[in-house]
Amino acid sequence: MKSTENLLATVRQVPADVEIVSHRLMLRAGMIRQLASGIYSWLPTGLRVLRKVENIVREEMNRAGAQEVLMPSVQPAEIWRESGRWDFFGPELLRFQDRHKRDFCLGPTHEEVITTLINNEVRSYRQLPANFYQIQWKFRDEVRPRFGVMRCREFLMKDAYSFDVNRAGMEQAYQVMYDAYCKVFERLGLDFVAVAADSGAIGGSVSTEFHVLADSGEDGIGINTDANFASNVEMIDLPPSGPPKPAEESLALVETPTVRTIEDLCKFLSVPSSQTLKTLLVQGENGPVALLLRGDHELNTLKAVKVSGIESPLQMAGADEVEKATGAQSGSVGPIGLEIPMYADYATREMSDFVCGANQREHHYTGVNWGRDLPEPPFVDLRKAVNGDPCPNDPTKSITVKRGIEVGHVFQLGTKYSESFDATCLDANGENAVMWMGCYGIGVSRIVAAAIEQNNDDSGIIWPEPIAPFLVCIVPINFQQSADVARISVDVHDALTQAGVEVMLDDRDDRPGVKFADMDLLGIPHRLVVSDRGIANGQIEYKRRGKEAVEHLSLDGLTEELLQRINH
Ligand code: ATP
Ligand code: MG
Numbered sequence: 177m178k179s180t181e182n183l184l185a186t187v188r189q190v191p192a193d194v195e196i197v198s199h200r201l202m203l204r205a206g207m208i209r210q211l212a213s214g215i216y217s218w219l220p221t222g223l224r225v226l227r228k229v230e231n232i233v234r235e236e237m238n239r240a241g242a243q244e245v246l247m248p249s250v251q252p253a254e255i256w257r258e259s260g261r262w263d264f265f266g267p268e269l270l271r272f273q274d275r276h277k278r279d280f281c282l283g284p285t286h287e288e289v290i291t292t293l294i295n296n297e298v299r300s301y302r303q304l305p306a307n308f309y310q311i312q313w314k315f316r317d318e319v320r321p322r323f324g325v326m327r328c329r330e331f332l333m334k335d336a337y338s339f340d341v342n343r344a345g346m347e348q349a350y351q352v353m354y355d356a357y358c359k360v361f362e363r364l365g366l367d368f369v370a371v372a373a374d375s376g377a378i379g380g381s382v383s384t385e386f387h388v389l390a391d392s393g394e395d396g397i398g399i400n401t402d403a404n405f406a407s408n409v410e411m412i413d414l415p416p417s418g419p420p421k422p423a424e425e426s427l428a429l430v431e432t433p434t435v436r437t438i439e440d441l442c443k444f445l446s447v448p449s450s451q452t453l454k455t456l457l458v459q460g461e462n463g464p465v466a467l468l469l470r471g472d473h474e475l476n477t478l479k480a481v482k483v484s485g486i487e488s489p490l491q492m493a494g495a496d497e498v499e500k501a502t503g504a505q506s507g508s509v510g511p512i513g514l515e516i517p518m519y520a521d522y523a524t525r526e527m528s529d530f531v532c533g534a535n536q537r538e539h540h541y542t543g544v545n546w547g548r549d550l551p552e553p554p555f556v557d558l559r560k561a562v563n564g565d566p567c568p569n570d571p572t573k574s575i576t577v578k579r580g581i582e583v584g585h586v587f588q589l590g591t592k593y594s595e596s597f598d599a600t601c602l603d604a605n606g607e608n609a610v611m612w613m614g615c616y617g618i619g620v621s622r623i624v625a626a627a628i629e630q631n632n633d634d635s636g637i638i639w640p641e642p643i644a645p646f647l648v649c650i651v652p653i654n655f656q657q658s659a660d661v662a663r664i665s666v667d668v669h670d671a672l673t674q675a676g677v678e679v680m681l682d683d684r685d686d687r688p689g690v691k692f693a694d695m696d697l698l699g700i701p702h703r704l705v706v707s708d709r710g711i712a713n714g715q716i717e718y719k720r721r722g723k724e725a726v727e728h729l730s731l732d733g734l735t736e737e738l739l740q741r742i743n744h
Contacts, residue, residue, distance in 0.1 A: 177646065178669075179682040183220050186694050196392040198628035199324030201637050205697050207624075214321025214329030221698065222624070224645040224678075226332065229623050230311055232363050232642060233334045240356040242307040242336050247289045249313060253279035255288040259596045266489075268316045282315035287593045287615060290337040294611075295599035301341040301609070304601065305349055309336035311620060323392070325621045326581065332621040338614040341603055343590070346612035350382070350588050353616045357386055357584050364623065365640025366583070367630055371397050372407040373585065374478055382588040387580030390629035395582055396560065398575035400567040409577060410478050412561035412568060420528040425543030432540045436507040438471040441540065445531060448472075453524060453532040453544070455509045457493035457501060460485045460517060464493040464501045468511055468520035470527065473559040483519055483556055508533040512541060512550045521558035581626045582619070589613040628699075637699030638722040646680040647742055648672055649700040651691045653707040655683050664731070665706045668716070671735045677742065696721065702738065704729075 185206025194200045202208045207222030218226055234244070253271070256262040262269075270282045283289065290308060298304065311334045321328050338349035354370070361368040366388050373385035385408060387397055396409035435441050442449050452471030457464040458480065465486055469475060481488035495506065501516050502509045510533030511518055524530075530544050546552045567573040593599070594611045603609040624643075631638045641647060652665040669681040680700060682691045688705075695703055705717035715728040720741075729737055 177678070177680050179680055179684050182680070184694065184698075185219050185221070186697055194324075196323050196326070196629070197632055198326065198392070198625040201628050201632060201697070202324055202625065205637060205699070208325060214318060214327075216325055216328060216330070221645045225624050225639070225643050226621060228643040228645075229364065229620050229627075230332070230334075233360055233618055233620060234311065236356045236360045236363070237309045237334065237336060239359075240307070240352050242309045242338075242353075244310065245290075245293075245308045246310050246312060247283070247286050247293070249283045249315070251281055251283045251286075251289055253281065255292055255597075256281060259288050259291075259593060261288070268318065270315050270317045283312075284314055284316040285333075285615075285617070286310070286312075286335055287337065287589070287613075288597075291593045291597045291599050291613070294337075294339055295594075295597055298339060298601050298611070300602045301604055304611070305338065305340045305345050307336055307338040307349060307353070307614075309334060309616075324625055326392075326625045327394070328621075331619065334618040334620055336616040338616070339594075340612045340614075341601065341609055343612055346588055346590070346614050350586060350614045353586050353614065354384060357586060357616070357618070360618065361386060361388075361583070363642055364627065365631075365642055366623075366627060368583070369397060369399065369406045369580065371580070372411050374408065374411055381590060384586050385580075385582050386584035386586075388583050388623075388626040388630060389578050389580055390626065391579050392629055393579035393581040395580045396577045397580040398561050398565070398567075398577055400569065400573050400575050403567045403569040403573050405567050405569040405575065407568070408580075409561045410476055412565065412575070414522060414557050414559065414561060414565060415571070416522045416555060417526040420526050420546060423528055423543070423545035423548055425529040425545075427544060427549045428542050429534055429536075430540055430542055431538060432508075433538050435538065435540070440507075441531065442471070445540075445542065447531055451527075451530055453511070453527065453530050455511055455514075455533055457498050457506075457509065457516075459487045459491040459493060461487060464497055464516055466509075466511060466514055466516055466518040467558055468518065468524055468553065469559055470521065470523050473521065473523060473562065475558060476560045479556075479558050483558075485517060502535045504533065504535045504537060508535065508537055508539060510534055510541060511553070512544070518553040519556050519558065520553045522555050523559060525552075525555045581622070581629065583623050583626050584616075584618040586616045587614060589615055631699070633722065635693070636697035639699040639701060641701050641743060644678075644701050645698065646678045646700050648677055648702045648704060648738065649680045649682060649695045649698070650704045650706060651682050651688065651695060653688050653705065656685050658708050660711050661706050661708060664711055664716075668704065668706065668731075668734060672738065675735050675739060677738070702741065 190200050190203045208216045314333045315330050340346045371385050373383045398409050398412050399406045449471035454471050456467045477490040481490050498506050531542050534541050563577045564574045567575050591610045599611050600608040652661045669679050672679045701721050703719045714731050718727045718729045
């Protein structure tokens, strides 16, 4: 492939709102372009990488015995009403009507379609176990599309669905997929962890997420390798805390002008955020409910909706409701004298002499103590786990929280969808049995961005070989001026192509510096430089992307030498 025949589309500048490195590099390297918020076109270089990821996923699915299918992306509302998700999925489901005013949606996932499909095709346990997968574009109208193809609205997913006659079969299918996922992420050259997870809108009981560890990750993963523990922080149960230390301060009402946030408050009073108590108002069945947390802790919405009387999905109370219930604005709300149902996080129990809002505009209380200044509310587990929290597998050890990007998710669905659709088959006794299902997703397009988050430097991307758009690039010096350079460059290009290696020959009439910068940006693993001086010595210059050393390889036997180096 010659660069003059391939739309390279590299650029220097990216829009100012680009926040993370993979988004910036995918734009700069000419891999993607945005058409609308969260909707992207893939340019030739980007598509090459996407297809490589897709093929590795496909190979491992086939190897694991799954069969490829392709289902429609436009889905009728009826099947979503049948599963009860037409309402439950909420605004992430993009809905529209056809010319006959019938409701449709763009598929965000395919449990409804596959269950309807397989129910009609599978009649007997003899046709099971079976697992069907597709690699297809999904649409989710995300609240806040961001980070390029990492969290977008239209994205490529591999989704697989297993069908079995009983629970044991489903568990076995789940294990096979779990192992196939590990194989996929190993082959992609990614540093990943498998973590216990919540099942979210998909449903079911047991589920595992696969995360690529990177600082830009949106999920917190609690890890203790010694205790063989890894879990999404959302899923980590925390123990009750002990009683507080005796009160030392007396209760005082202090003026806190212009204080709006916990950060402002800590600065103004010179106290650490762990000494403050924040009060969040959420929607309950009979009006707002107050949730109390230590200022430095974050509310775990999965835990909050388990508290009786709190509505699911969790919704924060609006500014008007806050004012009506407390008489104050959100920055000054506190539990003293508040007459609505209240729950406090376990970790707040051991707090003494703390600071909280006073339900008066720009006022807070200091020296607050449970019992003396306000009755103890019920203490429950409400927060997200943080660094240093006890490890559930071994409470003598603690967890470290790392950031992760979710690239895959496997679920045991049980009979949730097969019951909704009455998807049964005849079992060995000739009786009708509801099928047991599993579902398994991989974010194919998100993986491209995740791989870049893990593999880059100041000059650009450093592709793992299995997903590099090209394995070798050839940078000729004076391609247009030197017949020798042109001839050798083309010869090397042709020989490598013959040997099955994907090569990019940068034949543009540009300065070498420009070409080096572009090839580094593109992240091509092996770089060859062809020059008159090298040719005179029978040599070619070689450099591995990401390494400093420049070597000189003999032109004789060059193809064999490179084949040796590829995959090493
Ligand atoms: P998230 O918590 O990131 O929203 P999810 O739990 O909604 O993910 P699943 O329904 O399990 O995701 O989808 C399977 C995979 O599809 C995810 O593991 C992820 O890699 C990918 N994915 C989900 N939403 C998006 C998105 N908006 N943009 C790109 N990839 C996505
Ligand atoms: Mg989601």
